[in-house]
Amino acid sequence: MKQFIKLGVLCLARKTFDHRAALDIYQKRKEELKAIADVEWVICEPLVIEVEDAEVAANQLDSSQVDGVIIISGTFHLGHLALTIDKIVAKPILLWAFNELPYDGGKIRLNAVCGLNLNASNLYKSGNDTYHTIIGDSVDHDWIDAIRIKAAVEHARLGLLGHHAHGFFNLGIDELRLFKDLGILIDQYPLAAIWDRKVSDTTINQCLEDIKEQFDVSTLSKDTLEKVARLTGSMKDFVDEHKLTGLAIRCWPEFAERYGISPCAAMSVLQSQGYILGCEGDVEGTLTMIAAKAIGAQTPFLADLSQVNVEENYALMWHCGVAPCNLWDGSCNCSLDTYFAGGKGVTADFVLKAGPINCFRMDSARGKTRVYMAAGEALHMEKLLRGTYAKVRFEKHIEQALNQVIDTGVAHHVVMVYGEFRKPFDIYSKIMGFETIK
CATH class of the missing domain: 3.40.50.10940 (Rossmann fold)
Incomplete structure (x- = not known):
């Protein structure tokens, strides 16, 4: 829908x-x-x-x-x-x-x-x-979809849990500029609103079943697995209670230190169910996911342009393990693991499916809002490392694509979706008077 x-x-x-x-x-x-x-x-x-x-x-x-x-x-x-x-x-x-x-x-x-x-x-x-x-x-259906983006962003109820991640200044926002440019106000909540939330045993047991059905959890202790299930239920109930369209979460360093696990695995599960969740407190990235979902992009997620191979012309679109688990390639071992944060960084580990992809980001810099967009193909690859990732060959050569992001200061998170949605974003940018980077 x-x-x-x-x-x-x-x-x-x-x-x-x-x-x-x-x-x-x-x-x-x-x-x-x-x-x-x-x-x-x-x-x-x-x-x-x-x-x-x-x-x-x-x-x-x-x-x-x-x-x-x-x-x-x-x-x-x-x-x-x-x-x-x-x-x-x-x-x-x-x-x-x-x-x-x-x-x-x-x-x-x-x-x-x-x-x-x-x-x-x-x-x-x-x-x-x-x-x-x-x-x-x-x-023109693309114009109609551009209006869907505008309406979705203006009517969104976006929550920020905590702040942006430690040192990620480029994810910071000017809330009143966002209100002026996009017509949206941010609801802010403390991390403890999730940590201290009471969750019923029924909810926890249902989340446990969902997790075990999707993931190989053989490396997790019983206590860690229960924490993942409890956190999944807590986040789900919190978003539902506050009627949030999307929630940006400061997922480190406090989560692992004070709650006992990182929220990556819980976010992977919930995103596969249609919830919009942005890691590392990335408000603009979360807004971009809301925009993408408004025009039919299924389970958008945040990824980093993490590894570049100039000779073979591809990039690894990777993140520590938060991509929606419904995007699993269907062949590798889809598992949960604790490979970082001293064993408390519980993440989803799988290769993303192959297929045509778009990358987007609504991004502010120097008093302007810009819309970044790119397209490529996620290629088949073996499971070689932890986290969630795809090997992507972009329309532009990877060296040119990387330089474009770096030279324009686009933040290191982009929203990745499967399918082709650039025209509505392009029209939306014109309607809003935003700069396009493409």
Whole structure:
């Protein structure tokens, strides 16, 4: 399921062109729009021809609190119309022009593309850079997904447990800048809110069953395994109780020292169940996972660009053992281990599945918000080390890909997902006025 949104749609026309044909096309397109999942449509039924029509439509959309507006150029039309919609509704706009109809011996029938050009020019010259355009018979689903990202981020309830990890200054955030740029406030909680939480025996036993079903736990003591199960239940109950969309967690050094284990294994289990959990207190990384999930990316997770092989052109996207366990390659031994923090760093250990991947990060630096994006292929590899990892060959040569991250100061965590989702992120960046690094 994608992020649910509400979109408005209206069709502009002028009676000096074939407005009846435009209306027929509009009726067909409306039915196609209604078939799109996870969207509530606010449809302005009559053609919008005069300024008064635009005012009525705009007030309908504004009172309905839509997340975005699709302005269709059914034919050429008055330039006032789209500007009126923009002034009253003030939401991201998709300008959509129908394809020109075959000539019937007279003048051009729709001239819709020219109408779109008029609207784009007016919006641009009035200072609106957030519009997007499409010409054709079908709506732009990537724009719709970009609106899903915007809505998901703005409506997210994001928690921060503790702070960013010790010394990870590049993961620090300016909370009021985040509110200004993204419309989100952060709920902060102490680490003890998880450590001291009471968990029922029923919950612990269910978590134990889930863990044993997924992992080889033969190297763990009974006490350590119970701590993993208890922590899994505690984190799950905490997120559910506070109705958090995502939770960024300061997972070290205090967890191992004071609770007795690190939370990596528990996070792997919960992320495979759809929970959004960011390690090392990475708020922007967690926000990026929320954004990716909003457009259908399944179980996004944080990874480090950890090992680079320039000669063979690949990087190891690794982390200490927190990737969602449903992304296991299905062939290596999927296990829990205690290889760091003096035996208290309980982590998931497995190779991630092969397949096409994207990497993203919403990242702030020098007063700007940037969106980093890259694409590649996770390749098959043997299980050679601890943690969760994938051998990735990027579209760009790895030396170029690495230098791009380093030269622009992108934080050392990126969100990795399976599939192709760059276009919605690109459109979202334009809507928000963010810089893109790609």
